[in-house]
Amino acid sequence: MSGKVYVIHENSQWIPPFAAAFEAEGVPFEEWLLTDGSIDLAVEPPEGVFWSRLSASAHTRDHAHSKEFGRAVLRWLASWGRTVINGADVLELEVSKVAQHAALRHAGIDVPRTVAVFGTDDLVAKAREFGAPFISKHNQGGKGLGVRRWDSLAEFAAWVDGPDFEPSPDGITLLQELLVAQTPFITRAEFVAGDFVYAVRVDTSAGSFELCPAEACAIPGADGVEPEPLFRRRDDVDPALIDRYLAFLAAEGVGIAGIEFIETRDGRTVTYDVNTNTNYNPDVEATAPRSGPREIARWLGSLLPKEAVGLRG
Structure with a gap:
């Protein structure tokens, strides 16, 4: 086998949905857990496709240095000409909301003061x-x-x-x-490989700002019973907005991302977050016509040499 997908990350709890998707698509993959380790800068990296899922929240899991480890590894990979999805420049976007704000504003997208x-x-x-x-x-x-x-x-x-x-x-x-929504929800639009996958409506009526969609982030109700889903698919997002996001992602070299926006009481559509290590909510995935993790696995697999992949169907 001449190559595989290498998933660069620091949080194993977020990996199972992607592991299942790679398995379902017949795409070989390996995890690179950046919590310690080393690289020999004179040694050529293995053949394959490298996907960075490094997160701005790594420090909350006692992995604050994973961002620095990622900077080193991603530059090393690029220096050897490897295919890197969401590489070093995208990591800088992930870990700085100032960088996100500047890039979005430059693209003509409305952002918060x-x-x-x-x-x-x-x-x-x-x-x-x-x-x-x-x-x-x-x-x-x-x-x-x-x-x-x-x-x-x-x-x-x-x-x-x-x-x-x-x-x-x-x-x-x-x-x-402070952005006040016309109705109490925000929207997260998911993108893979220059394509819009689906949008998610996230209920914010409880007033929380902690809106991680992954199953690993779910918080049980006070009685121990899972609350009603906060995440539901949304099918009426303005296509012109999606086109602006696609142009923005292409200009910034972002292959996989979730972009969050809010429709305000005063009639604005304001974009406030770009998440380049996006996770997918299982409730939404269960009803979506296309799966986010499966789209990722299929795309990354398509970038491997044909002999490395046994795609199904």
């Missing part, structure tokens, strides 16, 4: 200039962690100066306008 504050010395002063209500979030986040709503500048100042303040891993705190 945002101020990036370096350190904490000017944080309260910049929040006062920004004005309440607003939200604060980590520049390097993931899963909605670190996002807080503030209706009072005094409460924000007390939090910044108090023991509960939690800095972003990179020291950059974002102050961002």
Whole structure:
């Protein structure tokens, strides 16, 4: 066999749906878990296709250095001319909401008003200039962690100066306008290989910002029973918006991503997150005409030499 798909990641809990998809499509794959290890920079990497699933939330699993490990590995792979999906430049987009905001704005896509504050010395002063209500979030986040709503500048100042303040891993705190949805949901559009797969409607009526769609992120109800699904497929997304997203992803070299947007009470469609290590909700997958993981497995398999793949059907 002359090649396989190498899945570069740091969180094994997110892998089972993709492993099942590779198996179903007859695509050989191997996991590269970037929590430790080494590379010899003078040694040629194996033949194959390399897919980076490195995450901005790695630090929440005690894998903060996986982002740095990923930077090294992805540059090494590129230097040897390997096919890398969501490579080094895309990783920079994944781990910086400032980078996402700048790229989206440059593409002509509406984004939230945002101020990036370096350190904490000017944080309260910049929040006062920004004005309440607003939200604060980590520049390097993931899963909605670190996002807080503030209706009072005094409460924000007390939090910044108090023991509960939690800095972003990179020291950059974002102050961002509070977007109020016309109806309480956001939408996540999923893309693979320059193609729109489906969109997901995510219920936000409970007020949470932690909206990870993966089964591994599911939180049981207070009585131990799984709550009603928060994630449902949505079939009425504006095709013109999808086209703008496809053009954006192509320009940024992103092969696989989920893009989140909100339709606001004042009539805007605002895009606020690009997730390049996207996960898929099992409830949505069960009813979708196409499977996100299966589309990924099929596409990555198509990039391998023919003799390496035994595609079914």
